[in-house]
Amino acid sequence: MNTIKKFISYYKPYKGMFFMDMFCALTLSAIDLVFPIIVRYLLNDVYLKDKSTIIKYVALIGVALLLMYVVKYFCQFYITSYGHIMGARMEADMRNDIFSHLQRLSFSYYDNTNTGKLMSRIVTDLFDISELAHHGPEDVFISILKIAGSFLILLSININITLILIFITLFMLYFSVNYNKKMKATFKENREKIAVVNAQVQDSLSGIRVVKSFSNEHIENKKFQKGNNDFLRTKEDNYNLMGRFFSMNGFFQGILYLSVVLFGGLFISMGKISTSDLVVYILYINIFLNPIDKLVNFTEQYQRGITGFERFLEVINTHPDIVDNKDAVELNKPKGQITFQNVSFSYDNRNTVLNNINVDIEAGKTFAIVGPSGGGKTTFCSIVPRFYEVDKGSVKIDGIDIRDIKLKSLRNNIGIVQQDVYMFAGTIKENIAYGKPGATDKEIIEAAQRANAHEFIMGLENGYDTYVGERGVKLSGGQKQRISIARVFLKNPPILILDEATSALDNESEKYIQQSLEELAKNRTTIVIAHRLSTIRNADNILVLTEEGIQESGTHEELLDKNGIYAGLYNMQFDIA
Template identity: 75%
Template sequence: MSTLKKFMNYYKPYKNMFFADMFCALTLSFIDLLFPLIVRYLLNDIYILNNKKLIFTYVIYIGMAMFLMYIVRYFCQYYITSWGHIMGARMEADMRSDIFNHLQKLSFSYYDNTNTGKLMSRIITDLFDISELAHHGPEDVFISLLKIIGAFIILFSINIKITLSLLFITLTMIYFSYFYNKKMKHVFKKNREKIANVNAQIQDSLSGIRIVKSFSNENIESTKFQKGNEQFLNTKETGYFIMGKFFSGNNFFQGILYLSVVLLGGIFISLGELRVSDLVVYILYINIFLNPIDKLVNFTEQFQKGITGFERFLEIMNTKPDIEDKKEAVEIKNVKGDIQFENVSFGYDNRKTILKNINIKIPKGKNIALVGPSGGGKTTFCSLIPRFYEIDEGTIKVDGLNIKDVKLKSLRNAIGIVQQEVYMFSGTIKENIAYGKPNCSFEEIIDAAKKANAHEFIMNLDNKYDTFVGERGIKLSGGQKQRISIARVFLKNPPILILDEATSALDNENEYYIQKSLNELAKNRTTIVIAHRLSTIKNADEILVLTEKGIEESGSHNELLSKNGIYAYLYNMQFQQE
């Protein structure tokens, strides 16, 4: 009931459309129920008249009335089919917006443990079935119940004994449907899970298609896909076996309905308790309420698909973001760039602690470099400042404010990040650079590109700034993508910079020019640089050597060399390799 209540909430913005749809359904049902009564009236009261002229007059008037009713029925059917579907599509769009916006609120931790392909399945496939349920569900149930109840009321007025037998068979059909309905719900939920796994496998294989081909592992991927595909097929086959019993059983009961009417009608006609015209009406009414029974039977399948899809939708919607603004959170304005870690500890999903008891103060405008072996927590350290992850212990402050007391958007607006793994959005180069400042002018985009040493190569492309970069920027080289990502940060112009191997994909010449640009951008700004190429951080104000034990060394380049410790070892080893 809680699930249904949440589902019904999506009807609220379209309640006028919903009630109009139900009114049209009511009108349509009333007209359909009226037709057998008109036939009965013609057979019992009109065609037995001896006056042909009077019969002709009555038939003309009744025909005109029925013609008008079917015109009304046409417009009602048109509204139900068109606007009813539009209402369902709009509800689907609302749900898709809600789930997408909710996914934007979830932290990195959620995505670390969730497959993108499965999320895509929930956003697209599941919501389509919900849309069909939203439109056809209430309408089919309403029309079906009206026709069934209305038909039985009319039939009871004709012959109680025959109608009771029909009612018994109909109730048996309803119980039969309920029994198999429970079985189908379980199967359809499994189907959802299996197709989500298939989607996840497809997304994973296609995203890494270049790795697959480079290792000639197409057969391995095909085997992995086939396994998931067969599991999905098996659950679908199980579902179809149940559906086979379900539909064939209901068709059997429909045949019994006709058989009962023919046998009992013949008996009562022979006893003089039923007229032949009434038997015709019974057969007409069976046709009228058999279609609603079919719809109710089909509705059970549709309901199970839709409601299991909605339950999976709610699973995501009920996932609470582990990082969100406090009610009393404040905007951080005019950020200077003072950063302080006080006894900070952090581990992913309460597993092994990556950072433990980190204490460091980074004054505004300072250029700090993080070095150390892989796995020491350098990227994690930087990810905690914009609060991508929630720390386990301690406090992180920016300009003296605990970042937990600051609104996330204002905090992240003050921080510019160039990540080691560059992501390009599908679109043009211009659009990708402008992502750093969506409302910027074209001149600002060009200026940012020049500062990032990207303008020259962009102008050499066929469509220049309107060049389409392809999925994940596949049409650009690693260095070109890196420069565009740096241009984004130039455009954003934040007071705090985090450069995670920002020049790792560049050749020596480009690295030289971009390093100069980054040095210019870093003036009077707090800059944290993660670097494996130690030659790029010689001029940093302070270098922190971060290992599994924490900050083991700190100082300038020359100071650390003179200590002859971890930094000196790493630097000398790299220098010898170069």
């Protein structure tokens, strides 16, 4: 019931269209019910009169029928066009809701969820929602009206035959309810299997360069074929059920007609029904069966739509781990002092990554973190903008707990340059402007100049309007990195996080980018994760972080004098160089 209530709530913005659609459906049902009554009247009364009277009545009835069918035309037009438009708008609203909700979910959700499966929920699962939203209420409403109306008229014509019809119809309903449950299970399995197929396609195409570099196209084909065949199997099971469902309902309808013909003939011979009434009765049988057909089709449509909607609700009902506190405040012009007090953190409450960390980063200073992989360096940086929530302790900026700062305000004051730069499909200008939506061309160019990117951009065929390709595939690693730095220049945040921003670059690219980063770090609180220790010699403080926690802390010279972990790492790199 909660699922249905939530589904109904999406009709609220379109109440006018919905009620107009229902009114048109009511009008269509009334017109269909009236026609056999007119036929009965003609057969039993009009056609028994004299010629002139017949012509007069037929002319009047003809005009009335013409007017009814003109009204039917407009009603049918509204149902087919605006009814579908209403359904499409509801589907679009749901897609907006799920996309907006996905934007609010924290990193931990995406750590455990496949992107391809999410795409399936946004696109495939909502595909049948539009049809269900439009045809569902309309088909049920029309069917109930027609079944009730035709049933009452059938009773008025002949009670005995109608009681036989009711008996057969009850068998149809029992059969339909049982098969309905079976079909729901197969539709749900269909959704799950196509989500696996979508996930496989997304994963394989995203890594197509790796696939080709290892000549492993056959492996990807095997993986895809397995998922595709599993999906095909569930579709075959589903269609087998549907085949039995529809054919059995067709058989029951045939039995209905057979019963009317047999018992109708018997009652004519007994003088309990006239031939004209039997003709009209058969016409009403068609009106009686047509809505039953609609209800049968609706059960399939309902199961398709509602299983998609249930999977949609699974995402919508996932609450974000990280939200604004009730009394959260704006972070206005922070100095940038960052304090870690007894901070502990673990992923999924299992392996502890940070344990009782206490660190004080002075405003405007450069703070570097080094250490072996798995020591928690990236996690340390991810906690500052609240990508993850600490298990214990607190992180403060200028003495304010970050949990008491509005998320948007907190993240607007933090700029991040990562090793793995993400480029959005679009132009270079659009990618730089992502740091400050609505920025002027002058601001974009100035940011690119400060990031040492303007020169190479102007060397491209279309300059700032050059299309970068999916994930920036048309640019080199160094070029993408400089664009990401230009983004942050444009954002101009007081706090800066550099997560191994130069570790994957060649020496020449590193030289340019190191200059850009040094310019970017001026007068900002900067946290640097670095593997190349030569890039952090000028840091105000260096923290050595391992799986055991903070092992060393001090300036470059102080740590070399200690001849500990940092000195060992530095000397190793120096010897290699």
